[in-house]
Amino acid sequence: MTGVLVLNATYEPLSIVSVRRAIVLLLKEKAEIIEATEALLRAEQTTLPVPSVIRLVSYVRIPHRLSLPVTRRTVLARDNYTCQYCGLVFPKAELTIDHVVPRSHGGPHAWENVVTACLRCNQHKGSRTPEQAHMPLLSKPSSPRYVALVLLLQGRAHASWDKYMF
Numbered sequence: 001m002t003g004v005l006v007l008n009a010t011y012e013p014l015s016i017v018s019v020r021r022a023i024v025l026l027l028k029e030k031a032e033i034i035e036a037t038e039a040l041l042r043a044e045q046t047t048l049p050v051p052s053v054i055r056l057v058s059y060v061r062i063p064h065r066l067s068l069p070v071t072r073r074t075v076l077a078r079d080n081y082t083c084q085y086c087g088l089v090f091p092k093a094e095l096t097i098d099h100v101v102p103r104s105h106g107g108p109h110a111w112e113n114v115v116t117a118c119l120r121c122n123q124h125k126g127s128r129t130p131e132q133a134h135m136p137l138l139s140k141p142s143s144p145r146y147v148a149l150v151l152l153l154q155g156r157a158h159a160s161w162d163k164y165m166f
């Protein structure tokens, strides 16, 4: 995967765009190069290094809650494939989604009410709340940050992204 990490004017990671899109932003002087790869690229009579990280010149406001679908794939990625009850990491096939407040008790299918659980913990908890089952959660589930999730799902393209992401 080749992509360019876009930082907000405040150096906060914002999104990932194609190299072509990044070059357009650079040529229009809407962004500046922060990190580049060894490769060079010809564009509009100039030679540019191929960027790996760019920063927008002006600040872009981002809404607090970005609506990402709550799916098995995104929930497992958010929780780093770690059972939120026993704290162990499992292969994807051995993990399930648990509704903290069970759906049968009116619990919503929302980021704040879903966690990754291993088969054993999920079975043990059954249709009880964590309190009823005496199974405290490792952390309170919440809506993930968009960029963090995209990176978890796609894998990082450049080591140079790390210092901006983590």
Ligand SMILES: [Zn+2]
Pocket (backbone or CB within 6 Å): 083, 084, 085, 086, 087, 088, 117, 118, 119, 120, 121, 122
């Ligand atoms: Zn478990």
